[in-house]
Amino acid sequence: MKKKFLKKYSTILCAGVVIISAIELSGNMGNHASAEMISQNVTDTGFTTVSGSTTVSGSTTVSGTVNTNPVITSGTGFTTVSGSETVSGTVNTKPVITTGGVTGSKTVSGTAAPGATVGLYATSGKVTATADEKGNWTANLTTGLTAGTIYAWSTLNGEDWTESDQVTVKVNTKPVITAGGLKGSKTVSGTAAPGVTVDLYATSGKVTVTADEKGNWTANLTTGLTAGNIYAWSALNGQNWIESDLVTVEVNTKPVITAGGLKGSKTVSGTGAPGATVDLYTTSGKVTVTADEKGKWTANLTTGLTAGNIYAWSALNGQDWIGSDQVTVEGPKPPLVTKITSTTASGTAEPGAVLQIQSDEGRYVLGQFYGRGTRDGVPFYGKPIGNAVADSNGNWSCQFVPVQGYPEYTLDYNYHIQVTDVNGATSKAYTYYHSDSPSPSTDSVYDDTDAMYVAAGLL
Numbered sequence: 399m400k401k402k403f404l405k406k407y408s409t410i411l412c413a414g415v416v417i418i419s420a421i422e423l424s425g426n427m428g429n430h431a432s433a434e435m436i437s438q439n440v441t442d443t444g445f446t447t448v449s450g451s452t453t454v455s456g457s458t459t460v461s462g463t464v465n466t467n468p469v470i471t472s473g474t475g476f477t478t479v480s481g482s483e484t485v486s487g488t489v490n491t492k493p494v495i496t497t498g499g500v501t502g503s504k505t506v507s508g509t510a511a512p513g514a515t516v517g518l519y520a521t522s523g524k525v526t527a528t529a530d531e532k533g534n535w536t537a538n539l540t541t542g543l544t545a546g547t548i549y550a551w552s553t554l555n556g557e558d559w560t561e562s563d564q565v566t567v568k569v570n571t572k573p574v575i576t577a578g579g580l581k582g583s584k585t586v587s588g589t590a591a592p593g594v595t596v597d598l599y600a601t602s603g604k605v606t607v608t609a610d611e612k613g614n615w616t617a618n619l620t621t622g623l624t625a626g627n628i629y630a631w632s633a634l635n636g637q638n639w640i641e642s643d644l645v646t647v648e649v650n651t652k653p654v655i656t657a658g659g660l661k662g663s664k665t666v667s668g669t670g671a672p673g674a675t676v677d678l679y680t681t682s683g684k685v686t687v688t689a690d691e692k693g694k695w696t697a698n699l700t701t702g703l704t705a706g707n708i709y710a711w712s713a714l715n716g717q718d719w720i721g722s723d724q725v726t727v728e729g730p731k732p733p734l735v736t737k738i739t740s741t742t743a744s745g746t747a748e749p750g751a752v753l754q755i756q757s758d759e760g761r762y763v764l765g766q767f768y769g770r771g772t773r774d775g776v777p778f779y780g781k782p783i784g785n786a787v788a789d790s791n792g793n794w795s796c797q798f799v800p801v802q803g804y805p806e807y808t809l810d811y812n813y814h815i816q817v818t819d820v821n822g823a824t825s826k827a828y829t830y831y832h833s834d835s836p837s838p839s840t841d842s843v844y845d846d847t848d849a850m851y852v853a854a855g856l857l
Contacts, residue, residue, distance in 0.1 A: 502638035
């Protein structure tokens with residue numbers, strides 16, 4: 399006799415695989431039976447049509463109502479259900495660290511499978527957290543992160559442990575303001591750790607920028623800087639804020655012409671605010687230069703100065719222009735003799751001037767001389783007895799020793815002296831007198847130009 403048995407349905411959900419199948423058995427009693435597997439499509443409420451088997455992978459919640467009486471026999475991350483028409487559960491996924499990986503941070507956050515246990519391995523040790531129903535988790539550390547790497551493991555019900563990628567803890571560094579700290583400037587630049595947020599506190603308010611991959615940043619201001627201080631703070635992901643040094647906004651100062659105001663000169667120098675633009679107005683036109691970090695500047699002219707006045711204007715970032723005092727162009731100043739002794743002559747001249755010390759027709763050897771007084775009653779100048787160069791302050795000096803050895807001049811002598819620079823400008827002429835008789839010895843200086851005696855040694 400041939401008999402048809404009832405169909406049996408079973409639903410088996412294992413490791414994220416749902417299999418719905420129907421089995422019909424038929425055969426003759428007493429004879430061998432045959433079995434036929436019939437696969438059918440089952441439409442589940444809340445599901446996509448399932449044909450044969452459907453694989454569920456990733457962090458996915460499977461739920462819905464099956465139009466059969468399923469028996470769930472097993473499932474990783476699922477609760478065992480028998481006789482229920484509802485299928486639900488969560489599959490573990492790889493955890494991801496999303497924020498907090500910076501030095502000093504005491505919180506690290508990320509994502510994982512909803513409800514998963516997450517073990518975060520920080521630079522200070524392990525911290526355990528639980529992902530919420532949306533898969534978000536946050537680990538609170540007792541000690542801020544230090545340089546190194548961090549990572550996490552996650553699990554559902556203590557099974558199927560999955561590791562995250564390693565994350566290198568970013569190290570924040572002290573920001574530095576490198577340019578723009580000038581009155582009137584509308585841009586301020588600096589350096590910091592790559593990718594950090596930089597808050598610049600300018601005299602006109604706060605401006606926030608981000609350092610590029612090389613750590614460079616520039617803040618554009620709506621209002622130019624005014625007198626005061628500026629500074630910056632930087633942070634990585636809003637954590638571990640570090641402050642820069644204060645920078646004082648440089649204010650323009652009055653320029654001063656210090657050298658070069660002489661007829662024929664092709665260079666004029668002066669001082670001003672560091673970094674200031676200086677416009678020098680000369681007798682031959684305008685020349686623009688920039689003051690160095692110490693405030694010094696030099697203008698090179700194409701044509702030598704002529705008689706007249708020169709002056710300068712300076713500005714910082716094209717603003718706050720200030721004018722210098724006017725300087726009258728003069729001819730070269732003649733050298734001056736300010737002191738004479740029996741062995742030394744000294745005085746002043748233009749800085750760098752080359753001077754020739756001249757005497758009378760007396761005998762001299764390598765700058766040493768013995769004066770003979772006058773020739774035909776007239777002081778004679780023109781015999782060089784030494785050279786000198788005026789220093790940067792315009793001071794010069796020359797040492798010499800009168801040559802002895804002539805009996806008639808052993809006790810008494812005199813010499814004439816005059817100084818001439820390379821431009822032919824000459825000093826006054828002087829006569830130095832020395833007498834050993836009568837005792838004690840005496841010294842005196844006579845101004846040959848003005849025909850008068852002056853204090854010996856000091857003019």
